[in-house]
Amino acid sequence: MAEVSLEPAQDLEFPDDPHATATGISNPKLAMWVYLASDCLLFGGLISTYMVYRNRPGEIEGLAGSSLQISELFDIPFTSMTTFILLMSSLTMVLSVTSAMRGDHQRMRLWLGTTALLGALFLGGQIYEFSVFVSEGAGFTTNVSTSAFFTLTGFHGAHVFVGVLMLLSMLGLSFKREIEAEGVEVLGLFWHFVDIVWVVIFTVVYLVV
Amino acid sequence: MTVVSERTPLALPGGEPSAQNHLGVFTRPTATQGWKSWFTTVDHKKIGIMYGAAALFFFLVGGLEALLIRTQLAIPGSDLLSAELYNQIFTMHAVTMVFLVVMPLAAAFANYLLPLQIGARDVAFPRMNALSLWIWLLGAIFFNSSWLLGGGADGGWFAYAPNSGVAFSPSHGMDFYAVGLLIMGIASTVSAVNLTVTVLNLRTPGMTLMRMPVFTWMTFIVQVLLVFALPVITVALFLLMFDRLFGATFFDASKGGDPFLWEHLFWIFGHPEVYIMILPAFGVVSEVIPVFSRKPIFGYPFMVGSGIAIGFMGWGVWAHHMFASGMGEISVLAFSLATMFIAVPTGVKILNWCATMYGGRLRFTTAMLFSVGLVAMFTIGGLSGVSHAVAPADTQQTDTYYIVAHFHYVLFGGAVLGLFSGIYFWYPKMFGMFLGETLGKWHFWLMMIGFNLTFGPMHMLGLQGMMRRTWTYSDGYGFNTWNLVATIGAFTLAVSVTIFLVNIWASYRAHKRNPVNPGPDPWDARSLEWMIPSPTPEYNFDETVVVEEFDEFWHRKYGHDEDGRLVRIAPTEEVAQHGGATGIHLPSPSYWPLVMAVGFPLVGYGLIFNLWWALPGALLMLVAIYGWVMEPPDAPSDHHDDLEGPDPVDSTGEPAELTSGEAQASAESDDAEEADSSEFTTEEAPVG
Numbered sequence: 001m002a003e004v005s006l007e008p009a010q011d012l013e014f015p016d017d018p019h020a021t022a023t024g025i026s027n028p029k030l031a032m033w034v035y036l037a038s039d040c041l042l043f044g045g046l047i048s049t050y051m052v053y054r055n056r057p058g059e060i061e062g063l064a065g066s067s068l069q070i071s072e073l074f075d076i077p078f079t080s081m082t083t084f085i086l087l088m089s090s091l092t093m094v095l096s097v098t099s100a101m102r103g104d105h106q107r108m109r110l111w112l113g114t115t116a117l118l119g120a121l122f123l124g125g126q127i128y129e130f131s132v133f134v135s136e137g138a139g140f141t142t143n144v145s146t147s148a149f150f151t152l153t154g155f156h157g158a159h160v161f162v163g164v165l166m167l168l169s170m171l172g173l174s175f176k177r178e179i180e181a182e183g184v185e186v187l188g189l190f191w192h193f194v195d196i197v198w199v200v201i202f203t204v205v206y207l208v209v
Numbered sequence: 210m211t212v213v214s215e216r217t218p219l220a221l222p223g224g225e226p227s228a229q230n231h232l233g234v235f236t237r238p239t240a241t242q243g244w245k246s247w248f249t250t251v252d253h254k255k256i257g258i259m260y261g262a263a264a265l266f267f268f269l270v271g272g273l274e275a276l277l278i279r280t281q282l283a284i285p286g287s288d289l290l291s292a293e294l295y296n297q298i299f300t301m302h303a304v305t306m307v308f309l310v311v312m313p314l315a316a317a318f319a320n321y322l323l324p325l326q327i328g329a330r331d332v333a334f335p336r337m338n339a340l341s342l343w344i345w346l347l348g349a350i351f352f353n354s355s356w357l358l359g360g361g362a363d364g365g366w367f368a369y370a371p372n373s374g375v376a377f378s379p380s381h382g383m384d385f386y387a388v389g390l391l392i393m394g395i396a397s398t399v400s401a402v403n404l405t406v407t408v409l410n411l412r413t414p415g416m417t418l419m420r421m422p423v424f425t426w427m428t429f430i431v432q433v434l435l436v437f438a439l440p441v442i443t444v445a446l447f448l449l450m451f452d453r454l455f456g457a458t459f460f461d462a463s464k465g466g467d468p469f470l471w472e473h474l475f476w477i478f479g480h481p482e483v484y485i486m487i488l489p490a491f492g493v494v495s496e497v498i499p500v501f502s503r504k505p506i507f508g509y510p511f512m513v514g515s516g517i518a519i520g521f522m523g524w525g526v527w528a529h530h531m532f533a534s535g536m537g538e539i540s541v542l543a544f545s546l547a548t549m550f551i552a553v554p555t556g557v558k559i560l561n562w563c564a565t566m567y568g569g570r571l572r573f574t575t576a577m578l579f580s581v582g583l584v585a586m587f588t589i590g591g592l593s594g595v596s597h598a599v600a601p602a603d604t605q606q607t608d609t610y611y612i613v614a615h616f617h618y619v620l621f622g623g624a625v626l627g628l629f630s631g632i633y634f635w636y637p638k639m640f641g642m643f644l645g646e647t648l649g650k651w652h653f654w655l656m657m658i659g660f661n662l663t664f665g666p667m668h669m670l671g672l673q674g675m676m677r678r679t680w681t682y683s684d685g686y687g688f689n690t691w692n693l694v695a696t697i698g699a700f701t702l703a704v705s706v707t708i709f710l711v712n713i714w715a716s717y718r719a720h721k722r723n724p725v726n727p728g729p730d731p732w733d734a735r736s737l738e739w740m741i742p743s744p745t746p747e748y749n750f751d752e753t754v755v756v757e758e759f760d761e762f763w764h765r766k767y768g769h770d771e772d773g774r775l776v777r778i779a780p781t782e783e784v785a786q787h788g789g790a791t792g793i794h795l796p797s798p799s800y801w802p803l804v805m806a807v808g809f810p811l812v813g814y815g816l817i818f819n820l821w822w823a824l825p826g827a828l829l830m831l832v833a834i835y836g837w838v839m840e841p842p843d844a845p846s847d848h849h850d851d852l853e854g855p856d857p858v859d860s861t862g863e864p865a866e867l868t869s870g871e872a873q874a875s876a877e878s879d880d881a882e883e884a885d886s887s888e889f890t891t892e893e894a895p896v897g
Contacts, residue, residue, distance in 0.1 A: 025410070034401075037437065038398060041441055042443060045441050141458070147458065148459070169835075173838070
């Protein structure tokens, strides 16, 4: 929103650009930015919750229930690999956006599909990880720290899942009608945001124990 | 001019099937009039009116609950209501008044007025606008359906643990609270994103940020606050829901949960929420007072700046709700100071309103009376508010009737009076008829008397030590007299609200007998919405207004002579638009917002009673999303700009201007009425 103009619109009868808006940013793109700003606070709240609870069963003596700490179960090399996969999906997303901007729809479809595939791989990794944790005795309701862990990573996973659905929908739609490059770009904004959030979660949850 | 029932038809050829079979089975509804059109409309004005009507209905529901509370407390030792039922009634009263009355009533004005005040044809995403209305309305009905399904929420509106836990609140009431507020939060988020984009992007040429009316500014600040505040309560409500429905222990202290976390998350949302409720009313008053003082608003940049300051500082004062929680000296000091500071921008506003009235030619219409009432009553509430900033005093006042008195002075004396002022002020613009002034003044004065009788004594009761939320009290504490006075006041308020309803009915009857159109500008007002006929035509503006200064419409009517005196330079009829425009393209109605919204309460019931029941709701939402994306963009004669093909031609035979939401003043066109052939882009962001 840095580009909000305080000056009078320079050309009172808008320029030839059919997408002219008062800020120069198109409506969908601005809406996505505003939504992502809102989402920042959603993850802010969830990350704070996890930070408050992460070592709680170990710190407070005499608590009812399991004192198991989820961080003892982390498999850092495995999660690093799925993190790498998710980060690479940002690269393929960028390739998809540039292809769309060049009007190269074949490539755009290829990279949209690749991005969706990488996202799905990440989700698969998360499901595998969750199932390992549960089999080791750390379920959603085991104690507050496991609840906070599954809530935080689960919300992120839900975002990735929605992102994959949107990527696949856009891929499908591109066979039916022409996709605007900006539509791909706006979807890309969401996808990169989800990646950045994962970088924070991976650091805070897995690396800072 | 036209009356309500004879609206100018849309340029969209009514009744003509828009089935072009774009992508198979999806077509758009065509009705633009009659009862069906209200369910599929994407018109920001109809959506605003529906928000308002529903909010007034819930105002009566919440008011009824308030009367039950006051009847119970009228005499000591009363057993009209059981303690259990009393808990439900005060919780439902509070949640209803906050989320089902004040917020949607402000949303009604925001929807109706924002596009008009910035000179736009609609909001940025008309279908998303309809979606927010339906999600909110169905969420509100879902929330109230708890009365029939085991009892309402009973943990107080801020739902502190452990009262909100299953152990102390075993009925489904608090489940409905958590899920219902989540649903309504989604609606508010969608609406806030939409209106934020609208204000930033859809301003008419020349309408810079610092030329926007103060109402637009305050509403814009509110949308930004909503964007950032709602996700925080969303997190808190999800955690509460996981606790109650899925066996987590986030707020169960015996299992390592921290009730404090809920308090922080709730009030990080809750304090900005206070400003979310009051700033729209401040905006209304800032429109009403200049008009009826015949003076521009005093210190416009300071009005805007103090609103922004309130918006920012509102994030740094939340823990003053928690002084009694034992959170530590440093926190208490910091939040005390911040709370004292936030009184400054609010004081700036009060003084600016007084300065606007000072030396003005005042006309005490009902709208003006309500606005002046807000200035006076809110000041009392503000003063008791500053007294909360003094932590030692606040520790004594916490959870007493003193707090109840304070927030009713700011929310009833502030928000509700301001919104009533707005209703009397914009009623002619919305419905093409006045609300009666005689009954209006009865309404105002009875409301003032009743309000002060109800909530004034609560200051005394609180300082005497009467706790809030107590379901009854014993004889001999000295509470009897003031409680009886407060109950008499509550029934006086009920009478005044009844007069308001009678006024609506009587004004409608009088208008039917003798239709007199108020004309575009009945109050000799200042902002753009008064430039167009009353009631507002579907397409808002005949032609795009090019704005050159703040209070553009006023400056087109009035100038100054060489002595600096105000002189009329043009009659209103010459300046105002006449509403005969044709060929203006508007977004088509759509079924999908309503279809998608129906999915939300279904998922809600599923979460509470049986997860399988959530499945049809989720499927319905999924279908609606794809229906939404794939329905043809517009009427049959139009092509959307993401489609290939030769230059599209609209129904008038001229090349259609494919602008994105912006009305385009076509310079080449000779005929001003035909100048506007722009269209809306109804394509939303894929996440829509």
